[in-house]
């Protein structure tokens with residue numbers, strides 16, 4: 001059996017005077033999409049930063065493809081909750097950043113970057129600078145940048161949180177399509193039950209103070225999921241179950 005794409009074993013973390021995460025263990029298989037659903041302040045962003053090697057672990061182990069995470073690495077990509085774009089580069093050049101840093105973007109990479117921007121609805125904004133983009137547009141540029149970089153493990157921190165409800169749902173379906181074309185292990189943080197159920201193979205639910213896992217449920221809904229999926233009894237039953245659990249642990 002191949003090793004998991006991601007493996008967490010007893011992960012804990014504290015900021016001074018505040019325990020944020022305690023005893024988190026779960027695996028993500030290659031090509032598996034896991035949504036982490038949790039209340040605001042529950043430690044979701046902290047969890048992603050630990051997995052990305054941007055914060056030192058307080059306790060436990062994080063393995064990516066069988067090797068311990070000791071810092072940021074090439075095979076892990078991240079979209080931050082707040083977009084991190086370089087203000088002096090256009091949207092397209094921000095998407096090309098990973099390629100550009102290493103050796104200058106090739107024509108094929110430029111084409112792929114343009115195609116990714118088109119897929120997420122930003123074809124007409126490719127030459128805009130970050131100051132000309134809304135928060136939601138900037139987050140989508142961050143998503144395209146991560147996908148261009150083509151990592152084995154995708155980490156996404158509420159990438160659609162700044163979008164209006166319709167665009168948000170559309171973007172989830174675009175992400176599903178891009179992911180289905182090339183399935184990669186993904187950890188997608190969200191506080192939206194609908195979004196988690198549209199995207200994920202599994203939903204991990206966190207409670208807070210300290211952040212810990214209270215459920216790890218499969219999402220046995222067929223793909224591709226579509227707006228119609230959200231009208232099925234299966235979807236709604238699962239959404240209601242999650243809602244009840246969520247209300248319990250967020251209270």
Ligand SMILES: Nc1ncnc2c1ncn2[C@@H]1O[C@H](COP(=O)(O)OP(=O)(O)O)[C@@H](O)[C@H]1O
Nearest residue numbers: 015016020038039040041042043044045046047
């Ligand atoms: N740099 C920091 N220093 C101290 N406390 C922090 C820091 N960053 C986050 N926290 C605290 O850690 C907890 C978890 O935060 P976070 O991981 O951002 O939660 P979430 O992403 O689920 O909203 C919160 O109580 C937050 O106030």
Ligand SMILES: [Mg+2]
Nearest residue numbers: 044045046081
């Ligand atoms: Mg957060």
